[in-house]
Each structure stands twice: as C-alpha cells, then as structure tokens.
Amino acid sequence: MTTLSIDHVSRWFGNVVAVNDVTMTIGPGVTGLLGPNGAGKSTLINMMGGFLAPSAGTVTLDGATVWRNEQVYRHIGIVPEREAMYDFLTAREFVVANAELHGLADPGAAAARALATVEMEFAQDRPVATYSKGMRQRAKMASALVHDPSVLLLDEPFNGMDPRQRLHLMELLRRMGAEGRTVLFSSHILEEVEQLASHIEVVVAGRHAASGDFRKIRRLMTDRPHRYLVRSSDDRALAAALIADGSTAAIELDWKERALRIQAIDFAGFTELLPRVARERGIRLYTVSPSDESLESVFSYLVTA
Amino acid sequence: MFNPTVARLTYRGLLGRRRALVLFALPALLILISVAVRVLVGADDSIASSVLGGFALATMVPLVGVIAGTGAIGPEIDDGSIIYLLAKPVRRPTIIVTKLLVAIAVSVVFSAVPTLIAGFILNGNSQGIAVAFTAAAAVASVTYAAIFLLLGVVTRQAVVFGLVYALIWESLIGSLVPGARTLSVQQWALALAQKIAGEGLVTSDVGLPLAVVLLVGVTLAATAFAGQRMRSLTLAGEE
Numbered sequence: 153m154t155t156l157s158i159d160h161v162s163r164w165f166g167n168v169v170a171v172n173d174v175t176m177t178i179g180p181g182v183t184g185l186l187g188p189n190g191a192g193k194s195t196l197i198n199m200m201g202g203f204l205a206p207s208a209g210t211v212t213l214d215g216a217t218v219w220r221n222e223q224v225y226r227h228i229g230i231v232p233e234r235e236a237m238y239d240f241l242t243a244r245e246f247v248v249a250n251a252e253l254h255g256l257a258d259p260g261a262a263a264a265r266a267l268a269t270v271e272m273e274f275a276q277d278r279p280v281a282t283y284s285k286g287m288r289q290r291a292k293m294a295s296a297l298v299h300d301p302s303v304l305l306l307d308e309p310f311n312g313m314d315p316r317q318r319l320h321l322m323e324l325l326r327r328m329g330a331e332g333r334t335v336l337f338s339s340h341i342l343e344e345v346e347q348l349a350s351h352i353e354v355v356v357a358g359r360h361a362a363s364g365d366f367r368k369i370r371r372l373m374t375d376r377p378h379r380y381l382v383r384s385s386d387d388r389a390l391a392a393a394l395i396a397d398g399s400t401a402a403i404e405l406d407w408k409e410r411a412l413r414i415q416a417i418d419f420a421g422f423t424e425l426l427p428r429v430a431r432e433r434g435i436r437l438y439t440v441s442p443s444d445e446s447l448e449s450v451f452s453y454l455v456t457a
Numbered sequence: 458m459f460n461p462t463v464a465r466l467t468y469r470g471l472l473g474r475r476r477a478l479v480l481f482a483l484p485a486l487l488i489l490i491s492v493a494v495r496v497l498v499g500a501d502d503s504i505a506s507s508v509l510g511g512f513a514l515a516t517m518v519p520l521v522g523v524i525a526g527t528g529a530i531g532p533e534i535d536d537g538s539i540i541y542l543l544a545k546p547v548r549r550p551t552i553i554v555t556k557l558l559v560a561i562a563v564s565v566v567f568s569a570v571p572t573l574i575a576g577f578i579l580n581g582n583s584q585g586i587a588v589a590f591t592a593a594a595a596v597a598s599v600t601y602a603a604i605f606l607l608l609g610v611v612t613r614q615a616v617v618f619g620l621v622y623a624l625i626w627e628s629l630i631g632s633l634v635p636g637a638r639t640l641s642v643q644q645w646a647l648a649l650a651q652k653i654a655g656e657g658l659v660t661s662d663v664g665l666p667l668a669v670v671l672l673v674g675v676t677l678a679a680t681a682f683a684g685q686r687m688r689s690l691t692l693a694g695e696e
Contacts, residue, residue: 198691198692202543202544203543203544203690203692204580204691204692205691207687215498220544220688220689222543222545222547222548224551225544225545225546226546228544230540230544232536232537232540234536234540235542236468236536236537236538237538238469238541240469240470240473241466241469249462249465249466249541250541250545252461252462253460253462253463253541253542253547254545255545255546287666295541306630343562400491409646451675
C-alpha cells in the first residue's frame with residue numbers, strides 16, 4: 153500500500169470551492185504540497201486522510217476508497233496540524249494508546265520504538281501538557297509512526313518549530329522517504345519544501361497549479377520577470393547603464409516616487425549586475441526592494457505559466 | 458462493541474477536566490442536604506421523597522448526565538484530538554458505544570450511588586423510597602448519557618443545549634405544561650420509582666410500560682444516530 157490517488161477531486165463548502173478538480177498521484181518518497189495559506193492544502197490532506205468526503209471525485213489508496221474506510225488506517229499515519237492531543241497523558245501513555253488502538257501485538261515495544269525514532273525518550277514520562285511546540289510535534293510523529301505505516305500525511309508540520317527542531321524533523325522525514333514510504337507534507341514556505349521534497353505539488357486557490365521536480369518548479373519561479381524598486385544618487389545614469397545589459401527588460405523613471413521601476417528577466421544576472429554597475433559608476437544605492445516578491449505573486453505567476 | 462483503550466482515554470478525560478468538579482460537588486450537596494434534613498426534621502417519608510424527587514432526580518441526575526454525556530466526546534471533537542481515535546482501524550460505532558458505556562458508568566456512580574446514600578440518610582429506605590429513586594436515577598442516567606452523548610457529537614454547544622433541556626424543559630416546562638411531562642426522561646424514570654416505592658409517595662405522569670418503551674427506544678435511537686454521525690464526522694481544516 154503506497155500510492156495515494158486523487159482523481160478529479162473537488163470539495164466545496166456551501167458555495168465556496170475549496171478544492172477544484174484536482175488530480176494527482178502521490179507515490180513513495182517525500183512529496184511537498186506547496187501553496188499559499190487558504191489554497192486548499194488542508195482540505196486536500198483531510199480528504200486524503202479520510203476526514204472529509206470529496207464533493208466530487210475519488211481519493212483512493214492503492215485502489216481502496218479512503219472515505220468511510222477505517223481499514224486504510226492500518227497503512228496511513230497522520231500528523232494533524234492542530235495542537236490538541238490527550239494532554240493529560242504522558243507521551244509514552246499517548247503513544248501506547250495509539251498502538252493499542254491499532255491492535256498491535258506488543259503496544260509497549262511499538263511505542264518505545266516510535267519514541268526512539270523521534271528521540272523523545274528523555275521526556276516520555278512527562279504529561280504532554282508540559283511540552284513545547286516541537287516536542288508536541290515529535291510526540292504526534294511518534295503516534296503516527298507507531299504502526300509502521302507505509303503512508304505518512306503531515307499537515308504543516310514545520311509551523312512554529314525552531315530551526316533546530318525543523319532540521320531534526322526534516323532529517324526524519326527524509327529517512328522515512330528513503331525507506332520507501334510515501335511521505336506527504338504541506339507547507340506554504342517554498343524553502344521548506346525545496347530542502348526536503350524531491351517532488352512538489354503546487355496548489356493555488358483550490359487548483360492544482362504545478363507538479364514535478366522541485367528544480368523544474370524553482371526554475372519556473374526564478375525565471376519569471378522580477379520587479380524592483382530602486383532609489384539611488386543618480387537614477388538616470390543608473391537606468392542608462394542597466395538597460396544596456398540583457399538581464400533587464402524595462403526601466404521606468406517614476407518621478408512621483410523619485411525611483412526607478414525595473415523589470416528584470418534574468419534574476420541571477422540582474423542581482424549580480426546591479427551592485428557592479430553602481431560601484432563602477434560611483435552611484436550610491438539607497439533602496440533596492442523587490443516589489444512583487446510576495447508568495448501570492450509567485451504562485452499566481454506559476455498558475456499562468 | 459467495546460474498546461478498552463477508548464474507554465480508558467474517555468474516563469481519564471472526563472475526570473481530568475475542571476468540569477469534573479461538578480461531578481463531585483452535586484452529590485456532595487445532595488448528601489449535605491439529606492444530613493441537614495434528617496437532623497432538623499428527622500425521618501419523614503414524604504420529605505425524603507421530595508428531596509430525592511425534587512433535587513436528586515430533577516436536578517442532579519440530568520446535570521451529571523450533561524457533564525458525563527457531552528464530556529465523553531464533546532471536548533475531543535472541539536479540540537480535534539478525536540482524530541487520534543478516528544485515524545485507527547476501529548469501527549466508529551464501537552467508539553460511540555464505548556464512550557456511552559463510560560458515560561453511563563460515570564453517571565451512575567455520581568448520581569445513582571449518591572441517591573441511594575442520601576435515601577438511607579433521609580429515612581433509612583423506609584417504604585423503599587431510597588431504592589425506588591436509586592433505580593429511577595440509574596435508568597435516567599442511561600438515557601441521559603445517550604441523549605447528551607448524541608448532542609456532544611452533533612453540536613459544539615452541547616453543554617448549553619444539555620443545560621437548557623435539563624433545567625428548562627425538565628423542570629420549568631414540565632411543571633407548567635402537563636403534556637410536556639410525557640416527553641421527559643425524569644417522568645419515565647419516576648414511573649419506575651412509583652412501581653417500587655410505597656403507595657402514594659411517588660407519582661409519574663407516564664405509565665410504566667410506555668416509560669420503559671420510551672427509555673429503551675430513546676437510548677437506542679440516540680446511540681444509533683450518534684454512531685451514524687460518527688461514521689461521517691468531518692474534521693474541517695483550519696484554513
């Protein structure tokens with residue numbers, strides 16, 4: 153059991169369409185589900201986890217329907233985004249309870265193994281209520297791993313984690329993927345997905361915007377026209393020098409703003425060109441700010457690309 | 458249809474929350490009142506009957522039922538931790554039945570048992586009053602647990618609805634509109650108490666056969682419906 157198939161899936165709430173005719177196949181390895189907040193990532197993950205019925209289309213795990221089929225949980229481990237667990241339990245009690253619910257032969261041993269995998273033995277006998285965000289996340293991971301699932305679904309697992317916890321979880325997920333498990337995690341942060349996932353599915357406004365290797369998607373993202381707002385000691389001279397180079401496509405002198413609006417078509421070339429030209433001409437740069445770097449604009453570019 | 462792990466999590470969750478204090482406070486109050494009544498007026502069958510009928514069965518039993526019934530599942534659905542039960546190869550109706558059994562056990566312990574103790578304090582079970590109201594409290598606990606568990610599944614305001622039912626419907630409307638008493642768990646339970654206690658001490662507006670049918674029917678229907686709703690329980694994302 154390793155392949156999740158989402159086939160022409162839509163989900164609407166009243167007259168709001170959260171997921172719009174999405175088709176994707178998630179196989180072994182680490183897949184990142186990338187998209188801005190509100191794009192429908194959680195809705196998709198909830199449908200993959202069997203907690204939400206698709207309004208149209210089907211979600212299947214190796215051919216078995218996920219909705220209303222509790223047997224699929226023998227193969228799926230879920231790490232929910234929400235914080236609440238059984239906070240009055242210790243991590244060990246919590247993970248043991250999860251093992252029992254899975255009907256495992258030796259719940260104690262399975263729980264010990266899962267807690268060791270996430271390196272939580274040091275705090276396993278403290279109530280979950282006393283845990284930091286990162287420790288909670290690891291306890292949740294242990295509960296999801298206790299039955300050795302072949303599919304792991306994680307909803308925004310890095311939210312609120314500090315950098316060290318983030319690295320630790322990434323390392324763990326990478327290992328899970330390398331072991332041949334199907335690992336799917338959602339994120340709205342490109343860098344997170346890029347560092348971890350070999351395969352990316354991009355969702356924007358409920359639609360499946362892009363799919364594939366992260367390098368391909370990264371190139372799509374960096375090759376789009378970049379816009380900058382630049383203020384300098386001599387805007388006209390700077391404009392003249394910049395437009396002579398092939399990395400810029402258009403430069404506008406904005407008199408009201410007393411600034412240059414520059415459209416660059418070669419991201420790498422332009423970032424190298426601007427400081428070099430300024431230095432050579434003795435022009436001082438006061439402001440260099442990307443004017444369309446918001447994630448939403450990156451994503452909306454992807455949708456039209 | 459019973460899962461010991463679900464039962465353990467449910468009962469620890471029930472008794473571990475702050476509202477569990479009400480579970481201890483109400484029976485304590487009943488026993489306090491009983492002791493005071495016994496000391497001040499001595500043993501009296503009709504006073505014993507009004508304390509047990511007026512406070513124990515009319516107020517304490519439904520309130521304990523609200524806390525045990527909604528508390529057995531509502532908080533988990535609210536905070537999303539129910540996902541750890543749902544994402545398991547455990548049949549959803551099994552989860553409901555297990556939670557119902559825990560809610561019933563907690564209700565009986567915190568309402569029927571104190572009723573029996575209070576009854577013995579009040580008049581030493583003269584005329585079978587203590588046993589009659591204990592039996593009524595026990596059967597009412599079962600039905601209340603089932604009704605309020607269902608409320609906990611279908612609405613996030615389960616406690617509010619439960620209190621409205623327990624206090625306004627059972628107490629107020631029931632005393633003003635005679636017909637409403639036919640649809641009152643309290644009256645159904647009283648029908649049983651009437652059968653057990655001495656003549657004329659307990660009266661119910663519902664005959665015993667109809668009461669039994671309604672108690673059993675409502676309990677089963679509420680449980681079946683809750684199990685059905687659990688199968689398609691939707692956990693919406695927080696987006």
